[in-house]
Amino acid sequence: MWLDLALILIVCLGVVILGSSRLGTMIQLFAAQSLVLSATPLLVHPGKHAVVMTMGTLILKVFLMPNLLSWAIRHVSIRREVQPLVGYGKTLMLGGFLMGVAFWISFRLELPVRETSNLLVPCAFSVVMVGFLLLVSRFKAITQVIGYLVMENGIFLFALLLLEKTPLLVEMGILLDIFVGVLIMGIVVNHINQEFGSASTVNLTNLRD
Amino acid sequence: MGIRILLHIMVVVILSPLLLGITGKTKAFLVGRWGPPLLQPYYDIGKLFRKGNVYSTTTTWIFQAAPVVSMAAVLVSAIFVPFGSLKAPLPFFGDIILFAYLYGLARFFMIIAALDTGSSFEGMGASREAAFSCLAEVVLFLDFIILALLSKSLVLSEMVEGNILSSWQLFGPAILLAGVSYFLVLLAENARIPVDDPATHLELTMVHEVMVLDHSGWDLAYILYGSAIKLFVLGALFVNILVPFHGLPPVMQTIVFWAGMIVLAVGLGIVESCMARLRLNQVPQLLIGAFVFALVGLLVVLIKGV
Amino acid sequence: MELFLLAGFPALMAAVVFLLRQDRLRKIILFLTSLVHLFVTISFWQGPRDVQFNPFLGFDAASQLVLTLVSILFFVVSIYLIGYLKEKRRRSNGIFMGCLLCLLSTMTLVTMSRHMGLLWIAIASTTLLSAPLINYYRKPRGIEATWKYLLISSLGIALGLLGTLFLAISAAPVKTIFLADILDNAALLSPSWLKLSVIFLLVGYGTKMGLAPMHTWKPDAYGEAPAPVGALMSGAVTACAFLAVCRVAQICFHAGLQRFVSPIFILLGILSMGIAAIFIMGQKDFNRMLGYSSVEHMGILALGIGLGGGAVWASLFHAVNNAFAKGLIFLVSGNLYQGFRSKKVENIQGVIHRFPVTGIFLILGFIVLIGFPPFGIFYSELLILKEAVTAQRYLAAFFYVLFLSVIFFGYSGVILRMALGRPTEDTPVTAKKENFFMIAPLVILLGVLFFSGVFVPGPFYDLLDEASALLGGR
Amino acid sequence: MSLFLSSLFILCLGAFLLVLLTRSRAMSGLIFLGTLIPGCLLGAAAALGVLIHRAPIDHRLNLRMPAGEFYLGVDPLSAFFLLTITILFLSAGVYGYGYLKSDKERNLSVHYALYHAALISLMLVVTAKNAVLFLVAWELMALSSYFLIMFHDEKKAVREAGYLYLIVTHTGTFCLWVMFLLMARQSGSMDFDQMALASFPLPLAGALFILGIIGFGVKAGFIPLHIWLPHAHPAAPSHISAVLSGVMIKMGVYGLMRTILIIKDFPEWCAVTLLLIGMISGVGGVLYALGQHEIKKLLAYHSVENIGIITLGLGTGLWGQICHNEFAALIGYAGAFLHVFNHAVFKGLLFLSAGSLIRSTRTGEIDRLGGLLKRLPWTGHLFLIGALAICGLPLFNGFVSEWLVYRALFEGMFHFELNGIALSSLAVISLALIGGLAAACFAKAFGAIFLGNSRSIDITHVTENSVLMCVPMAVLGGICVWIGLFPAVMVSFALGAAATMTSSPISSATEGVIIAPLLTAVLVLSILIGTIAILTLLKRTAMKFLPVEKAQTWGCGYAMPTSRMQYTAASFAQPLLQIFRNVLDYRVKGNRPKEYFPEEGEVSSRVTDAAEDFFFRPAFGFIKSLSAKLKVIQCGYTQWYLLYILIFLLMLLVWKMV
Secondary structure, three states: HHHHHHHHHHHHHHHEEEEEEEOHHHHHHHOOOOHHHHHHHHHHHOOOOHHHHHHHHHHHHHHHHHHHHHHHHHHOOOOEEEOOOOOOHHHHHHHHHHHHHHHHHHHHOOOOOOOOOOOOOOOOOHHHHHHHHHHHHOOOOOHHHHHHHHHHHHHHHHHHHHOOOOHHHHHHHHHHHHHHHHHHHHOOOOOOHHHOOOOOOOHHOOOOO | HHHHHHHHHHHHHHHHHHHHHHHHHHHHHHHHOOOOOOOOOHHOOOOOOOOHEEOOOOOHHHHHHHHHHHHHHHHHHHHOOOOOOOOOOOOOOHHHHHHHHHHHHHHHHHHHHHHHHOHHHHHHHHHHHHHHHHHHHHHHHHHHHHHHHHOOOOOOOHHHOOHHHHHHHHHHHHHHHHHHHHHHHHHHHHOOOOOOOOOOOOOOHOOHHHHHHOOHHHHHHHHHHHHHEEEEEEEHHHHHOOOOOOOOHHHHHHHHHHHHHHHHHHHHHHHHHHHOOOOHHHHHHHHHHHHHHHHHHHHHHHHHOO | OOOOOOOHHHHHHHHHHHOOOOOHHHHHHHHHHHHHHHHHHHHHHHHOEEEEEOOOOOOOOOHHEEEHHHHHHHHHHHHHHHHOOOOOOOOOOOHHHHHHHHHHHHHHHHEOOEHHHHHHHHHHHHHHHHHHHHHOOOHHHHHHHHHHHHHHHHHHHHHHHHHHHHHHHOOHHHOOOOOHHHHHHHOOHHOOOHHHHHHEEEEEEHHHHHHHOOOHHHHHHHOOOHHHHHHHHHHHHHHHHHHHHHHHHHHHHHHHOHHHHHHHHHHHHHHHHHHHHHHHHOOEHHHHHHHHHHHHHHHHHHHHHHHOOOHHHHHHHHHHHHHHHHHHHHHHHHHHHHHHOOOOOOOOOOOHHOOOHHHHHHHHHHHHHHHHOHHHHHHHHHHHHHHHOOOHHHHHHHHHHHHHHHHHHHHHHHHHHOOOOOOOOHHHHHHHOOOOHHHHHHHHHHHHHHHHHHOOOEEEEEEEEHHHHHOOOO | HHHHHHHHHHHHHHHHHHHHHHOOOHHHHHHHHHHHHHHHHHHHHHHHHHHHHHHOEEEEEEOOOOOOOOEEEEHHHHHHHHHHHHHHHHHHHHHHHHHHHHHOOOOOOHHHHHHHHHHHHHHHHHHHEEEHHHHHHHHHHHHHHHHHHHHOOOHHHHHHHHHHHHHHHHHHHHHHHHHHHHHHHOOOOOOOHHHHOOOOOOHHHHHHHHHHHHHHHHHHOOOHOOOHHHHHHHOOOOOHHHOOOOOOOHHHHHHHHHHHHHOOOHHHHHHHHHHHHHHHHHHHHHHHHHOOEHHHHHHHHHHHHOOOOHHHHHHHHHHHOOOOOOOHHHHHHHHHHHHHHHHHHHHHHHHHHHHHHHHHHHHHHHHHHHOOOOOHHHHHHHHHHHHHHHOOOOOOHHHEEEEEEEEHHHHHHOOHHHHHHHHHHHHHHHHHHHHHHHHOOOOOOHHHHHHEEEOOOOOOOOOOOHHHHHHHHHHHHHHHHHHOOOOOOOOOOOHHHHHHHOHHHHHHHHHHHHHHHHHHHHHHHHHHHHHHHHHHHHHHHHHHOOEEEEEEEOOOOOOOOOHOOOOOHHHHHHHHHOOOOOOOOEEEEOOOOOOOOOOOOOOEEEEEOOOHHHHHHHHHHHHHHHHHHHHHHOOHHHHHHHHHHHHHHHHHHHHHHH
């Protein structure tokens, strides 16, 4: 029962991120979502393995990455998100529609999920969809990075299904990779900012045919 | 076989200008004149043989070779055509193609000789000659097709000899149509009145005459003689196609053949005196008309079942 | 010991290169490591096909094929770099060289990994490592290309991760996702999770490989990247991605999902060739055109795998030839850029008469890319068409031939217009003579192409046969 | 077979050496000739050996090609083409050496190496017995001829022509790919021998026929697919266009014949299509040639016309095969074979003489030339021989092969049923029309260039070219006359090749029946030459006693005729083009002089190529515009790119999972 609550909370936080416009709040919301996320392995089946997972997510996604992002914001000195591709209201509506699609797909696929709750797969799908929508609809580079991270959270939810199966080494490798990915994105955002004076990807469109 | 070839050529060389004489006589007679004597063409050619030559500076050896080649080609083409009882001395399977292309060779040399002189009048004649002869050749081949289908053979003399009285009942109309279209080709090839006026001297209207404008002396003689022989040979072929005399005994064949030739000459004279020369852009229509006649003939043959 | 030499040694050298100061020393280290890597790979040819270092890392026929291809290409690019990076630059090329060496080790890791999770990590790291390589010149267009490359490939990697997770879920009874275990008891995998994972894996690794709808980063990345990086990425990195896709196909073949997955492959193949045909026609920028040519050749590879039977052998053969052909044409584009200082097609003219050697190699590259007989791509394209015709997939064959001819229009329009004719007065031609280091790699690549296309050596044939047998071809 | 392999080896050696030796010019010329002459002679010897004994020889090399294998074979069919290739390449090569010797600033050894490569690939195409080897040689031929055409690549027109050539041939080759693969699927192997054993159901044979017609038709130049020919020939140097139109387009004919040999039984409509293509290509080719006033473009269209004649022979042969009338099939194929050889010889001669004409006068425009026979005697007379031969006039080789084609068509008329007769008579009519128009066209070309006065360029300093250029032309002219007067040898070779097509050995009786009329025809021709000799003798003796003067041409009294008043090629062709104007797109433009004292007026007439302007140019433009419109996919917005991936993923899920 606690697991379902956590899943719903993660999905709602995702939607709130989608709706928010100020970068600072978005980073804090992401940190909150990662916090709830790190709790879920313990809820599914507590054990030595789960503890390591929780600690890993806590260190990386709750402390390290948000600080990195906020450092990037201060460094790049942008506060407010410019109008997204289709306007806030419509993005939220689109988010809702995509969640509907996610639920419909996971229902149609009737994937055999064993002892964990049947809510897990749809929620994971919808968080991935929300992250993707965030990635697609925003112009600021930092927001796109946050969208990418929300999508990673969704993928992490799926990983819960096979918690004790995959060896630890692979788990850590995955987390490490995500971290390095975000690190490089941060560096590139830094370059964008130096070159274009603003971290918005609006003027990143002269490579076309 | 050599003697028969020589005999054949002698007949052609001796008698062909006579044909022109008869035509000239009939044309004069129809307008109430006595007209030039029958042997007038012989006198003209004889006179030319005694005259000197004037060659233009721009011409090359082709100008002098063309009359010779055209005369020789026409002479040699006579070998394939039977004259009444005189059978063709050298027939072979597929000689109609050589027959037609020999005339092509003669025409080709006459055209480039005309272009050789470098004058605009000869060029005019040459281009018209080239245009009309293309269509005439097509009609000629269509007639040969009809004859070939009738006689199932490609030897000119056999194609013609197959045309006996009995074949007229079944394929009468086809042979008639072939004959008429062949007559029109005859007129076009020998520059007779409806296509081109042999007697005129207005360069802009001439076709054959203007091509030989610059020729003189022996060259002009060869050309005149060649055109006379060409008329004689094609006329002989016309008579062979139209008149079904091949079934008769040889003596009768000769009589009927030569009578046919005379009638042809007179006919030519009549046609020339009662028709005027066509405008140049109407000549293709005339030849296309001849082509349609021949085509109808072919259809008749096909329908009647070959 | 060989394991260290192959995978670990380059990474170590990368660290050394980061610390060094002088550029010249870095280039020599790069050259030496690639030489060592090449020798070790060649040494594996005599040995048995299936080598198992430990449960995670090992070789089979397909991976040895791709590894040889990667190391030859890397060696050639390292020689080219000596000539390419000759002129002075403000910023030292430490990061550049370091990333290159790490890239080599991660690519080796991809070929050697026997665990699907490890395979994903290796693929993800190749992506992240190649991002700074694209951004070498620090120009606005380069940064934009890098950003787009990063964003799209990280989305691809995320989908790949999802796919691997779904694979793990479907392989729950098997307890591990080691390739060997999955293949042995493929019947136990739950079909619906497996299908889901195959779709996500195909889209994920398809993005890395540059198949049609996910190809959009390719023209930008290859258009802006420096030529040697372009050569390496289009030749080696896509080959590794292709190996990953082959692993997925291998799993499907063993799990009996052949009828499920081949329509997807054929769709991807035909779509990629269609997109490439549209964009190569009348392309203004030479390197972008090479990007689209890479999309086209990846499409042919996917089509080959999809058709099965002899076409699998042909697509592996095609992968090898394509890698060397791409290397050749990209290095030639590097020479062109050094000579003409521009990538635009209209102000590169009469290359044959201005730089004869580069001109000849440009035309030879064109001949190889187009698939003219003496070289291998002709045979592989013919074999794929043969398989399409014998399998009576006439629609696919029709589109395949249609797009091949339209692409031929595009190539000859662009390359022949550049190669022939005379350099017009206003072409900004620097008075540079072609230096040795930028020609030698072209000669080596041409030699390898000649041997891989015309006089195909015996052992290479057997390797191809075993690899295609592995993937379910004849 | 060893003869053939040794010739291939020598040529490969020559090509290899030439590629290495790009620096020294003298050496490269020496090596070029040193390897070309023995190579060609050995090749010709091998071909003659097979033709005389009529026994096929073949050789299998154990070189492992990924799909097929290196399997060569010379049967009388390929031997006949091999003979044509070697003779023409030899003469064009020697001519080319002389033609290019004075060209200082170009790197010739690459050109020579490509020449060798083209020759080798052609020999391989003709002797390949394996579909993959055939395709490999076919593409090598297209590639090497492309680079040969691009010799003067500084001119834009040359590049455009080369580009068009490469595209059209390559797209045609894709049809061949599909055709050979379908045949391989039906017979299970890529070898032509196994394919010949397999039986092909009629509908499949029909489909293969269509693919073959498109694939080989593009190379041979059937009317709708001929568009590259009139562009490629003027662009290439003349010895290359001689080889291109003399031999390379014949590979299309060879390919068609090989497919017919393999598939053997066809539905009847295939023979009908072949005949129709022959007629359309023949008449269309010669009509377009009439409208051209640039010598090489004119000759290019004449290649299309002669391919039409060859296809007529082929069509009758195929029809005879379908109706199991061995005799008609035999003559039809023999006519086609002989015309292939004859056309190669006289078209090569015409292109070489056109080349030396252009080399001396710097222009190919007929309307600016004139009176060159006096300045260029060798070129002029050899051009005349070529012109007479191509028009099929009696004393030369063109007549012999056209006679055979006529004979085949008439044979068809006698023995086929109703629609056979109708089509054969239509074919005879069109062949007669082609003959007439060709004669008119070449009279125009020869007359306008070599006779009369020079129209606009000053030809006083025009001199004849080097001996190296005239000797090959003379050799080709000699061959034209030799076949014209002694046709028995070549006709028997053609019959031998035709026998392989009908795959039934011909008895000496049938061979006698075919050759006997030709011998009588030769007798008649000798009488013709005799009469010409006698008449000229008569005239010569008479001229001694009669006065002969030189004077100005009689212009009907016009005092100052200038050379520009002569009939130009355009005015010469005007009546004919007027007759056929609705068939051709014949446009006359320009402002005719209006007032009494007109200052200037000009008239120009043009015949546009229907197939090119109303089908290929718009189609090509459509592809370009479509691709430009679709380029919007790469719109530059990363968001859209990500959306593409998501949509594709969802589409896959819905398609595959649900």
